[in-house]
Amino acid sequence: MPLKRKDILSIDALSCEEIDLILQTAESFKEVSTRDIKKVPALRGKTIINLFFEPSTRTRTSFELAGKRLSADVINISAASSSAVKNETILDTARNIEAMHSDFIVVRHSASGVPQLLAGVLRSAVINAGDGAHQHPSQGLLDLMTIKEKKGEIKGLKVVIVGDILHSRVARSDIQGLVKYGAEVCVVGPPTLIPSGIERWGVKVSLHMDEALVGADIIIVLRLQLERQSRGFFPTLREYAMLYGLNQNRLNLADPEVLVMHPGPINRGIELSSEIADGLSSVILDQVTNGLAVRMALFFLLSEGSQH
Amino acid sequence: MSDKILIKGGRIIDPSHKRDEVADLLIEAGVISGISPSIAQPEGTFRTIDARGLLVVPGLIDLHTHLRVPGFEYKETIASATAAAASGGFTTVCCMPNTNPVNDNQAVTELILERAAAEGLVHVLPVGAITKGSQGKELAEMAELVSAGCVAVSDDGLPVMNSEIMRLAMTYATIFDIPVIDHCEDLNLTADGVIFEGKVSTDLGLRGIPSSSETVMVARDIELAELTGARVHLAHISTAGSVQLIREAKKRGISVTAETCPHYFTLTDEALRGYDSNAKMKPPLASSKDMEAILAGLADGTIEVIATDHAPHASEEKEQELDCAPFGIIGLETALPLSLKLVETGVLSLSDVIEKLTSGPAKVIGQKIGRLGIGDRADITLIDPDVEWTVKASDMKSLSKNSPFIGWTMKGRASTVIVSGKVLEGLYDGGKLR
């Protein structure tokens, strides 16, 4: 069964069957990364362009490595500098890049909706590598993969997502994926950072971390953008950590088998204590490994879909 | 060309005279000289317009147009904007002062009027700034502005945040009996919001503008209108909360008037789903509950004016990420059919729609226009109410094409527009206006 779509823009748009296929394929790709020669010729001759309007070493490296392990040519373009200066519109930039005959364009942008905008006008497959506070589908997929791998089934799991839900594309992608698979999702954070009407997504909202964590199977801790404080969403980092930081005492409220996840990079001592980040419950490094496999799977499956 | 025009057999709708009948209308020397069921052929040369099946209404008036002149001629010129206006059935447009430089002094007002006289197809009535440079700090010279030809003051686009300044402006405006038009928005509540805060902003991950951004300023302005006794006109009202506040204020006898725009009674924030920057404007398209309230406000007279908030932006400005694209859409060429749709959907009578586009706005600015009386200047719009047409960017007269209605099928269109007794022809049969 091929993935019959041109682009990967949001988790919302994917069916459970499609997600299953992606995760199953990713599972096979995990093995490739354990080989001595970690490279297969599947995408030989294809060109992947990492078009990053917002700096991100992790995600860009993961996509880059995924492409290279599949033998594609990978080009990184940091567009923030070039287009803004030349006063070129985003569509012009993208059209120019596509004129180089790219097969995939991986886009990261601080503005929501840019990948969708590009997908509408470009022939290349567009993969959203994070747009504003909208979506980060490959992160959502790798989180699903990690949870499935560790817990077997997602249905019925109690998942708590902690932090700045308002500005988080990771939270949005995670929530959509988890709800699709029947998890019981609770978001917790200061009400100033909870988006209006998020309950309609089928999640519970809690303002009190200790209450939300009781019996949790999974805790996804979001990265806190430190500049949110200056915008007045909360008074101080100290107070944020006091109310919503995950520490050992709080972790003890969760299920003994609880998994702690974080999309990285971590603000140690703010949203997550070091002992937990490096502790036995943490699957943060598995997330990174799975991220690579998921991104390989996306390239592979999209290259297949584009042939039809 | 003859200066006598006989419009025969049209359905004349003139809300200010409560007239709605099939009759003939005679224009002589740019002025309406006769209306009666049957007017005999005048002496000498004259031109006859067969208006059977058409509506004959006062020329439409737009209280809220951004002509973009001076300073932003790449978005719109007076020639292109007034061509768009005529094409949409408008014979008068009131232009907002957020130009570069801001229309906060006599020189800018005169410049606009000179250019309008030279290249404008319809009448242009400037709106002056409330404060110098619309900076919200010091009052602009209102007496100068009024004597130069401004019919109202407004800091549209850069609303006055300081309530004391607003109080002083309103109080001062009572000298001239001009309306203070406010763009009701609390810029601090809007912060870096892009679209209406609600379901869609959460789904799309876009920063929201809460409806309270508008309503707190509506509430403030109502209180200040009561305090100062000024005539306050609230521009482009978009939320249920605002409609309720205005309705109550009117019951209390406060001199406040209100306008809305076709997009607020036609679209909701759902139009943003595809990240279409042509659905991005201020105030933002709101929820369906708000849209219902706007319709109710139009129906019960709480909102007496339909204005366009015609805000042209060049395609390279709109072709950006939604976060960066400027706020605003054009509206002169689509306002009439979208308003006529309210008749079809049973919200308003035909006469009510015409009133909100003619005598309604005329009353706000206290001008003797928007009516068909003997001796009145002959600004008349003939409307073909049944013609169906598709909105095409290539057909639009406006220099900018930032409309969410491109591709829509519309019903009803201005077929002939008469400005000061001069017939503008070929509005929709592929012909150019000039």
Add this chain to the structure above:
Amino acid sequence: MERVILNSNEISRALTRISHEILERNKGPKDLILIGIQTGGVYLAQRLSSQIEKIEGDPLPVGALDITLYRDDLANRSAYPTLKKTDIPFDMTDHKVILVDDVLYTGRTIRAALDSLIDLGRPREIQLAVLIDRGHRELPIRADYVGKNLPTAFEEKVKVFLEETGEEDRVILNRPSKTH
């Protein structure tokens, strides 16, 4: 039109014969490894391993190889197999690899398998065992062990069904009927 080429007994006899041939040619089971190509080849490799266990007392190590990522027709194929796992839990260096597949046809699958094996390790020798050789080679590749040589027409289809997938063991030749 369908014709059974091999039934359950015949498949079993063919595999027994191949097992003997492998042992004979390699002078015993020493340093031998079986690697099946996903998916049919993997089951056949497992069967060969248990056959050899019956003869020699010890099974041979069995690995699974998915060659999808090495195919040369990734760009223009219509039916797309799901990516399966490659699972070779032992070192191939200095071992003799017996590559096992169900049907040998153009040789392109084997070419991909060879490329993949060479990326995965450095076997001393690679030999090829197939249940069916249906001809029409497009590359200079031949099998060392063949269950049955089956001359076919280009438009015919050969299908191998195995118990491991819940089917009755059989090999079928499918000829498109001439009525349409």
